[in-house]
Amino acid sequence: xxxxxxxxxxxxxxxxxxxxxxxxxxxxxxxxxxxxxxxxxxxxxxxxxxxxxxxxxxxxxxxxxxxxxxxxxxxx
Numbered sequence: 001x002x003x004x005x006x007x008x009x010x011x012x013x014x015x016x017x018x019x020x021x022x023x024x025x026x027x028x029x030x031x032x033x034x035x036x037x038x039x040x041x042x043x044x045x046x047x048x049x050x051x052x053x054x055x056x057x058x059x060x061x062x063x064x065x066x067x068x069x070x071x072x073x074x075x076x
Contacts, residue, residue, distance in 0.1 A: 016072040025054040
């Protein structure tokens with residue numbers, strides 16, 4: 001697991017994980033999984049306000065997330 005971003009109660013992480021490429025949004029209320037290609041929620045659970053903030057950050061940092069996803073998942 002790589003934590004890419006933290007801000008208060010929000011954490012964005014990438015794991016050596018299953019397809020499709022995605023990232024995890026972790027908040028005290030729960031965890032959501034967001035598809036990297038479409039920026040849509042695959043699994044819900046995170047605080048909605050923080051999820052929106054996470055997706056906004058991810059849109060600006062898409063290349064960084066994709067690089068980490070590929071690095072972690074090509075070793076498998």
